Amino acid sequence: MSDPELTVSGGGLGADSPVRRAALEVEGHVNDGGWDQAPRLFALVLTGDLLAAQPELADELGDPDSYTPIEQELPHDREVEDLLPEIGWPAEVAGCAVVMERITLPAEAEDHLPSDPAAVADFAAQHPDRQEMRIVAAVLRDGSAHVAVRPRSPEDAPLIEGPDLVPGLVDLLAQTLAEDS
Structure with a gap:
C-alpha cells in the first residue's frame, strides 16, 4: 500500500516498534480465544522493569526493551x-492497550441510521x-500508538494495521496515561 500509516499484515509498516509489537502480541493472545469476547484492557509494563522486580520470570518474558x-x-x-475516561495508571505503567469488537457499516448507511440511539x-x-471487527489499540506514554483491526470475515482476512486507524480510541487511551488523570 502506498499509505505509510496503514498496512495489511504481510506488507511493510516501516520500522517495527515496541508499541506495534505489544499491540500485535495482545491481538494474537485475544485472537486465540475466538470471537464474541467482552472488551479487554491491558497495562503495558516495560519488560526490563518487570524482570528487575521479579527476576524469576526471566524464562517466561522476552526482550527487556x-x-x-x-x-x-x-x-x-x-x-x-x-469507562476509559475514568482510568488513570500509576507511573510504573508505560502504556496500555484495549481490545473491543465492533460492527462497522458502509458510509452510505449513515443516512439511514435511526434517530433513537437505542435502535442504532x-x-x-x-x-x-455490516462488518464485524476486532480492534486492538495500544498507546505508550511517549505518545506512540499502534492499532490493529481484524475483520471477522472472511476467516483469512488480513490484519489491518496503522497508528492512525481509530484516532478517537487512541486519544481516549492516551488520556488514561496523562499525568493528571
Missing part, C-alpha cells in the same frame, strides 16, 4: 469507551453490509 501486557479486570456492565445497535446488527 519490549512491553509485557498485563490484563486488567473490567466491569461487564459498562461500555469501555465510557439493532439497525447495525441487521444491516446486510
